[in-house]
Amino acid sequence: MLDIAEDLNRWLGQGRDFAVATVVAVGGSAPRRPGAALAVDADGTAIGSVSGGCVEGAVYDLCRQALQDGETVLERFGYSDEDAFAVGLTCGGIIDILVTPVRAADPVRPVLAAALAAAGRGEAAALARIVSGPGGLRGRALLVRPDGTCEGGFGAHPELDRTVAGEAAALLDAGRTGTLEIGERGSRCGAPLTLLVESSVPPPRMIVFGAIDFASALVRAGKFLGFHVTVCDARPVFATRTRFPDADEIVVEWPHRYLERTETDGRTVLCVLTHDAKFDVPLLKRALRLPVAYVGAMGSRRTHLDRNERLRQKGVTDIELARLHSPIGLDLGARTPEETALSIAAEIVADRRGGSGVSLTGAHTPIHHDEATAPARRMGSVA
Structure with a gap:
């Protein structure tokens, strides 16, 4: 439900009654994760999605009914072997939906x-x-x-x-x-x-080091993926709002010094696009020792080998170097800044979701790697 918070906040501010349907649990190849929601107001206006289209009509009706009778209901939708076009998930998955009325007196x-x-x-x-x-x-x-x-x-x-x-x-x-x-x-x-x-x-952080043309495209890709994006470069002539209008922050500072003082966590993504040893080596030495989600560095394979040797000379271990995605991105044959940004973004998603990066055509790997049915967290007896 919180994924459509902006729209629901507006409805609340307008005093609207509505019902919200939230994905509670998924199994198999379900298209949406727990927490995804669809809401319907008293006028029949709908926002959000719980299934990517498979069962939206039936869930819409459940929301309308909940608004009328004030009852919270739990409904399961799954694939119908008898009729693939019946109400159900034709992709073969199962989803449990909680429908809650949110009226003025509730x-x-x-x-x-x-x-x-x-x-x-x-x-x-x-x-x-x-x-x-x-x-x-x-x-x-x-x-x-x-x-x-x-x-x-x-x-x-x-x-x-x-x-x-x-x-x-x-x-x-x-x-x-x-x-x-x-x-x-x-x-x-x-x-x-x-x-x-x-x-x-x-939102998780993406920090892009190096105010180059490729960085501008990557900033746009990062914003599209929902990151809070910071651009950092030591050169004030390049690190400007004019060049990076989509960035949330622009920092003019030596990259390794900024990384030493800024906050990061296990969801933070670090993209090093400077491919200049005087910036890269001190920066990556610090980055590879932080508990962040992803560290990638741009450069040719020759640059990569030279950079790794310089990092080893600075005390970076092979175990730490194994965390580095370099050359950065997936092999898409990218040429333009936008194509390169797409290859980097694709690698970040694959790394986060456990994807292989190979074509789904002809493959037998799961489509939704983190959508497999996971057991609920169970509590023992509480004294």
């Missing part, structure tokens, strides 16, 4: 509003909602912030709120969205519970 509305507002501001927050359990609890929500403060609750037992808050905080810290199962004793309501925890985190 008690969950203030909690969802707070979660959507946080997501809209780019703040970190986790929203936990009961998917299955006693009928009176389904759809209830708890908002958990990084500082431990919470809003809302499930109304069953304070211990349940504390248990879910702790687990939601762990998922938020990892930037993950997923399901959580709590056993009968732990739920404190006489029945097991399944919850969906959606994490809203600030």
Whole structure:
């Protein structure tokens, strides 16, 4: 649901009633991940998507019904062997959809509003909602912030709120969205519970070092992929807003010095396009020792070998060098800055998702590498 926070915030500000359908769990070749959402307002306007088109019509009807009767429902959609054109996922997957009405008088509305507002501001927050359990609890929500403060609750037992808050905080810290199962004793309501925890985190960072023409194209690709993009170069004549209008930040500083002082995390992507030893070596020595998601460096194969030798002379180990994607990008035969940016972006996606980078035509590898059915996180008994 938080993936359409901007639109839903606008609806809330306009006082609209709506119902939101959220993907809770997926199996097989399902097209959307848990947390993807479609919402329908009282006038029938729809935003978002839960399946890429396969079951949108049926989910739309469920949202309209939820607005009428005020009931939160859980529905499963899957492939129909008897009729591939029946309501279902003809790609062979299965998705579970939670449909929640959000009307003016619904008690969950203030909690969802707070979660959507946080997501809209780019703040970190986790929203936990009961998917299955006693009928009176389904759809209830708890908002958990990084500082431990919470809003809302499930109304069953304070211990349940504390248990879910702790687990939601762990998922938020990892930037993950997923399901959580709590056993009968732990739920404190006489029945097991399944919850969906959606994490809203600030966009991951892409830092592009080297204010060259290829960098301008890569900035646009990075923004398209949802990164917060910074361009860093020591030369003020090149690192300008005119040359990089799409960048979120432009920093004029020696690259390694900037990397030493700026914040990075396990989702950060570092793209070194300077291919100049005086910049590359101190920068990569630092970069390869940071717990970031990706480090890539531009240059010919000869430049790559020379750079690796210089890095070894500076104490960089072979294990650290193995983290370096160099020459940067996938082999697409790229020539232009835009084609090169596409090859770099494709490698970043493949590295993040576990893809091979080979053509899907004739291949037998999964299309959605991280969409395979994953077991829900299970909680033991809570004393």
